[in-house]
Amino acid sequence: MTNELPEITLKAIGTVRSEIKQPTRRDCRDVVSEIVVDSSLTESLDNLDEFSHIIIIYWIHQSRRPAPKKVRPMGNPEHELMGVFATRSPDRPNPIGKSTVRLLKRQDNILKVKGLDAIDGTPVIDIKPYVPGYDSVDNAQAPSWMVKE
Numbered sequence: 576m577t578n579e580l581p582e583i584t585l586k587a588i589g590t591v592r593s594e595i596k597q598p599t600r601r602d603c604r605d606v607v608s609e610i611v612v613d614s615s616l617t618e619s620l621d622n623l624d625e626f627s628h629i630i631i632i633y634w635i636h637q638s639r640r641p642a643p644k645k646v647r648p649m650g651n652p653e654h655e656l657m658g659v660f661a662t663r664s665p666d667r668p669n670p671i672g673k674s675t676v677r678l679l680k681r682q683d684n685i686l687k688v689k690g691l692d693a694i695d696g697t698p699v700i701d702i703k704p705y706v707p708g709y710d711s712v713d714n715a716q717a718p719s720w721m722v723k724e
Contacts, residue, residue, distance in 0.1 A: 587698035588613055589684075591633065595694045598637050598665065603692040607679065610686040610699055617684040620702075624681040628705035631691060634698040635670035642666045648720055663721075672697075675705050 589612035595603070610631065612620060623629065645656040646664045659667055676688040686702075 585634070585700055587634065587700060588616055588702070589699040591691065591693045591695060591697040591699060593691065593693065593695045593697075598694060604690050606691065607687065607689050608691045608693070610688060610691075610702070612684045612686065612699070612702075614684050620681060620684065620686070623686070623702070623704065624678060626678060626704040628675055629678050629686070629688070630703040630705050630710065631672075631674050631676055631688070631693070631699060632701040632703070633672045633674075633693050634700055635665045635667070635672045635693075636696070636698060637665075637694065638670035639666040640670075642668050642670070654720060671700070675710070 589610050591608055591610055593606065593608040595606060595608075642659060643666055644659060646659050646662055646666060647656055648654045648662045648664075665672065672693060674691050674693065676690040678686060679689055680687040
């Protein structure tokens with residue numbers, strides 16, 4: 576067994592259109608965005624509009640490289656430094672983002688969504704339906720600084 580990890584090549588399946596033009600720490604729960612999926616994949620979106628929510632996996636293309644190993648959660652200088660894997664920092668060894676969003680509308684290869692925390696031009700890697708009971712966990716725990724009020 577070798578210690579060398581394999582390299583992975585990904586190809587975007589679409590792009591985000593958003594009013595957010597620069598990385599920000601703002602609350603995006605009410606932001607409405609569009610995901611323009613490559614037209615060759617339009618039929619791959621069939622039946623997706625039967626779901627109220629979908630999961631968007633995207634490449635955080637404007638993250639800091641190389642990524643730090645420790646960060647202050649939410650960029651708050653009052654928080655102690657902690658390992659990047661214990662945070663939702665966009666600066667990661669592989670800058671992959673994940674958001675669960677409300678699917679407002681599908682029109683051909685364009686998805687209109689609410690709550691996506693990705694900036695305009697962000698490459699989308701994958702889309703998955705959100706399945707209650709499968710994508711949520713009973714009795715999950717998180718530190719108090721991470722829980723939204």
